[in-house]
Every structure is written in C-alpha cells, then in structure tokens.
Amino acid sequence: MARSKATDPPADLLGPVQGEVSWFCCGTAWGPCSSTGKGACGTCNSGSLQHAWPNTSDACWSITRPDRCGVSLSRRTCGYRHRVTALCSGASVVTAIADCGPQTDLFCGERSCCGATCADNRLIDLTPAAYSQIASLSSGLRPVEISSA
C-alpha cells in the first residue's frame, strides 16, 4: 500500500489534478442501493449530475483521508462544481457536490489505466447519470482529470 506525505498546498489549487473516478448510487433506488440515502448534502440522486468529494467538511475528511495516499485536496462544500474529464476519451461532465466520498485511503496507491494513460488514487465519485456521460457504467473505474468548473 502506498503511503506518502500529502501535497502542500492542495494539489487541486495549483491546477487540474488526476485521479480515479468511480460511480455510486444515492437517493431513491433499487437493489443494494435502496438503503443509501440522499448523501451528506441531503440532495443526492442517482439521476442528477452530482458527485462526491473527499473534503466537504472536517468530519468528511476524517473518513476519506486522501492525505494518507499523499494527496491533499481543497475544502469544497455542497453545490461546488467540478469538471471531470475522462483521460480515455476526452469526454467531460460538470457536476455539483452532493456527498462526501470516496474513501480514498481504503484504495491507497490503486492505479487505473486506459492504454498507457494512468491515474492513481480515488479522488472523486460520480452519480450514475454523470458517470455515464463520460464512460460506460460497466467500466466501473476510470482515470480522469478533475478541475474547478
């Protein structure tokens, strides 16, 4: 497991940051998602263009801990907009924060690639509606670039 010192200042303040993206369900839902709820902001829905961010509050940061993977990220609160661009296809989507996540430290050092293009560590999760704008839901995990929108 890769553990290293967090970047200072936050990596996303200096410009776009690269990392992994996956998708998560929230809001009213079927199957194992039915117990998920509306997320930390109380607004999360699988069908909306939203995302989860690892640093929405002190409580959120204490769970996600991307710093344990050597990544520091800015505090951004509910409704803040990020642009996520798939490194595989170049497709992008702009979404608003609706939840806290992903739990970056549980996947520290993980890398996903498309061809020779790779990115490390889970830095953002998209709703199914948002993820399916840039990749197939069946891909599950993709390398992306994240920037403020």
Next chain:
Amino acid sequence: MRSRRDVLRSAVLGGGAGVVAATAMGSLGPEAAFAAQKTAQKVEPGAPDPDFAEGRIRSIKDNTLLVLGSNLVFHTIRVVDGTSLWKLGPVPFDAARPGDGLYARGVRMPDGMLAAESVWLNIVNIRGHIKNIAGQTLRLDHNGHEVLCHVVPGKSVAIHSESPPTADLSMLKVSQHVQILGAWRPDTNEVDIATVFSPH
C-alpha cells in the same frame, strides 16, 4: 457530419432507415461514442439529467420497456438495433425481464420517450469489506448490510490495481476492502460478480 445522437433520434423518428444507418456506423456501444460527445453540456450541474433514467421494468412490449422509477416517475424506454444492453456483460434485448432494475442513457424525444443508447440491467457498483470467502461465493459487508456475491465462471474477473483483468480470484482475502461491479439478482441481497476491483 451527423452526430451519433442525431442518428439515434432518427432511428426512432424515422423508423427502419435510421436504424440501418445507425448500424452502419458501427456499434452504438457507449465507450466508442464518448470521444465524439464533446458538445456543450445542456444540463445544469446538480440537476436531473433528462437523458438518463433509472428504475425497475414493469412490462416489456415489442422494443419498449415501461419502467417505474424509484421516485415513482414512469419512463418509456425504446430500444433500437444499435442500443447496447448490459447484464453481467453484453446481452441481447430478450435478456431484459420485468422486475429487472436498470439505468439507461439515451435521447429524450419530444413525446417523453427515451430512445436508448445504453441500458445497464441490474448493474450495481458497491464497496465493502470481504467478510467471508467460501467456494464460489464471497460475503461483502456493504454499509452494514451483507451482500452475497457469486463468482460466475467465464464472467467474473478481478482487477488488482493496474494489472490486467484475471479470472483468478484467489488473491482476494477476508477483511480486504474491494469494489464489486456486478448484476443484482432482483429482490435478493445477492449479486453476480462481473469485476472485483482490489487496490493491491
């Protein structure tokens, strides 16, 4: 040059000729299309995407799925020749069953119907700790709920970080945190595994 979405729209509005044109463009599978979809975003960030639907299939008639959304909104979803369908892998339209959960992306037509580019049947993407591994099953603690995950020979693979997918799932360990992408067995706590993502 016509966009893939224009072709999909004409496949529904124009009937057969559009469908043939769509097929001639190659697969309408989602991955191939994303590179071409670099147009300006029409939907406000944070808002519901009208070109996306989720819910469970109530009935199937001809090439149309009647879906009840989890928010109790009905969706009529039209499947055309080029629509890609997924249920633990690519499947034909007749794999769809009443009771299946789904996510669908396509083009919303003026009458409210969704012309589908992609339909993912019963797809789930869950994270949790492995509680137990026995034979071809794996018990996952997902947010305090147990999910029984089945290894499906010939379908299930594991991806350990950037390594290529492998059908050998023997490296998975109890207490390890993983992400499981799979197909839910409707009205159960069971999932057939497509991919297990493991950080190491």
